[in-house]
Amino acid sequence: MGELPKDTRFLRSNHNNILKQTIGSKFGSLARKPRVLHSYEKSFNAFMAKLLPEEADILSRREDVISVFPNTIRQLRTTRSWDFIGMPLNVTRKQQVESDIIVGVIDTGIWIESPSFNDEGFGPPPAKWKGKCDKGVNFTKCNNKVIGAQYFNLQGAGDIDRITPADFEGHGTHTASTVSGIPVPSTSLYGLGEGTVRGGVPSARIAIYKACWSTGCSDSDVLAAFDAAISDGVDLISLSVGGLSGDFFQDSIAIGAFHALKKGILTSCAGGNSGPEFGTIENVAPWIFTVGATSTDRKLETDGMLGNGVAISGISINTFEPTEKWFPLTSGTLAEVENANYHGNSSACDYGTLEESKVKGKIVYCLGSNQQDYYIKGLKGSGTIILSDKMTDVPFLTYLSSTSINNTNAALVQKYINSTKSPQAVIYKTRTVNSITAPFIPSFSSRGPQKVSLNILKPDISAPGLSILAAYTELNTLSGDKYEDNRIVKYIFDSGTSMACPHVAAAAAYVKSFHLDWSPAAIKSALMTTAKPMKIRPVGAELASGSGQINPRKALNPGLIYDLDINSYISYLCKEGYNSTNIALLTGNRKYNCSTIPKAKGVDGLNYPSMHLQLQHANESDISAVFYRTVTYVGNGKAVYKAKVRGPKCLSINVVPNILSFSKINEKKSFRVELKGKFVSKKTWVISSSLVWGGKKPYVKSPILVYRPLLNDMY
Known part of the structure; x- marks a missing residue:
């Protein structure tokens, strides 16, 4: 994965020689001889080979090899x-x-x-x-x-x-x-x-x-x-x-x-x-x-009606129109296989727990996940009403007329089934409705904090998904x-x-x-600093949304940008403890040595558009950090920006200097952000704040997030 040599004509041959020199001498008596299966030779220098674990270990010790890792899926x-x-x-x-x-x-x-x-x-x-x-x-x-x-x-x-x-x-x-x-x-x-x-x-x-x-x-x-x-x-x-x-x-x-x-x-x-x-x-x-x-x-909503005239509403992607006005309604519990030796939960409509004769032609009410839809179709059922145990905000694609409902609607369904000998229902085709809570972070979207590069906030940004x-x-x-x-x-x-x-x-x-x-x-900076803050911001929301939801038109004129070049990232890798030799191979600069470059300043050591302090232990409460940043003016004419900070009283944020004046495009100004404070409650695990550079020019916003793990944090 290193830099390509100037002459790539013999790259594959060189890769085979590396294997022969490194592994051939150690395992020469073996009938099996490792060989290069593929050489990467267009944009970087790497190869793929089939190796035994001990061979991979020997190869990884070579000074001219950055890393050896398994081919994962x-x-x-x-x-x-x-x-x-x-x-x-x-x-x-x-x-x-x-x-x-x-x-x-x-x-x-x-x-x-x-x-x-x-x-x-x-x-x-x-x-x-x-x-x-x-x-x-x-x-x-x-x-x-x-x-x-x-x-x-x-x-x-x-x-x-x-x-x-x-x-x-x-x-x-x-x-x-x-x-x-x-x-x-x-x-x-x-x-x-x-x-x-x-x-x-x-x-x-x-x-x-x-x-x-x-x-x-x-x-x-x-x-x-x-x-x-x-x-x-x-x-x-x-x-x-x-x-x-x-x-x-x-x-x-x-x-x-x-x-x-x-x-x-x-x-x-x-x-x-x-x-x-x-x-x-x-x-x-x-x-x-x-x-x-x-x-x-926009929300995909799938409505239904119970035989007693009570309407229910859920979510799914149901492309089917009802073929009858009413269908018989049952539940997984009522459709249970009799005297069967099985392992599963019939109320959740687990595979193998239901009797086809009790399901055929009926809508079945199930507890659990949205996978039962497929099983009910196999039993010739007409549809499912599912009280889902997860992903309640994500519509699932149905095989039948099906909908996923919440606890309130589920109580109505259960009460109705228990109130009559011949319950019935109908599920209508999905329709699109306006969502008044948008935008929000869906349950599936992964959250920080991350453990690889502790003080870089990820995700960077969010977008419709x-x-x-x-x-x-x-x-x-x-x-x-x-x-x-x-x-x-x-x-x-x-x-x-x-x-x-x-x-x-x-x-x-x-x-x-x-x-x-x-x-x-x-x-990247332009899109992050102009992103739209989320309307709904529960505790730790930035760990899911980053700087906010993209606003591409505003990003065309961000006012200020946090720029980075390749040397900045390499300096950062040095700060993170990566080996000078490997960095030299990666960059193609054979003389590169981490000890010869100025140490990256601040908690994160990178000119990033967001600021994130991650404490190591749950019992840490004192907050003390300094972030160093440089912004480049990309507007027209002269401009003056003043720092505005927002956050709880338990966190003091000091920006030095707090006024930046620019007289021409591409002018750079540096500043530092000093954090001092304390977690005042044992139950508090994240403190959210922000820095906004404002004035007559566009606003430039950066989230500031301080995180500490809870005692039961198992991520």
């Missing part, structure tokens, strides 16, 4: 959303510049036949484009919209009949269209969410890198995708893939994103779907733009189940930080189209 982690965040169809654009921007999407491939990728009116690819278009099953050529498509299957994860850029899963098509799909009017899912579907930068070009298959995304394929995308000339990378975060030199995504950064490419990554637990955030390297999910102001309507592949059914579902559609609703990530990639591309000379850190 990572997991994949919109009509209304762009309007909701303030980017209507007629938003001001630099059309020609946007058309020259190339967004690389690392995912499951693409269904290029989707109307979202029609290239009518597009000219040839930008002259800087160096990529290619692989052919395969269901994929014969690219076009002037999707200008590149490659697949990577180094470990044989893909099925033999699916070794192609074509998308058999649907995930990649969905994310690609969210970034840059062209406007497609009168689009919906069986009438749900009807409107114009489009991406955030519809004039931009798309380059697809298929590194994810039905089994997930292997590190070797993800690195190969980065290697190609950087070399091909993409401007930004969208990667809706996650996994456990760890040592940056052992993390394929952190490695790939670092090499992208060196070429001026910003990488947007999904923050993970392991919420609502804290300490679950993924992709935490500070050079990655880490994204959490928010809701929009709940019930996003976008393009889908026609090589898969709506549910992904080809045995129980025959619905083939062009567009679907999907939820996850996977859906939020391409929103941020598109927002970054939009800002870049107005500021081609801005660094990845500058674009």
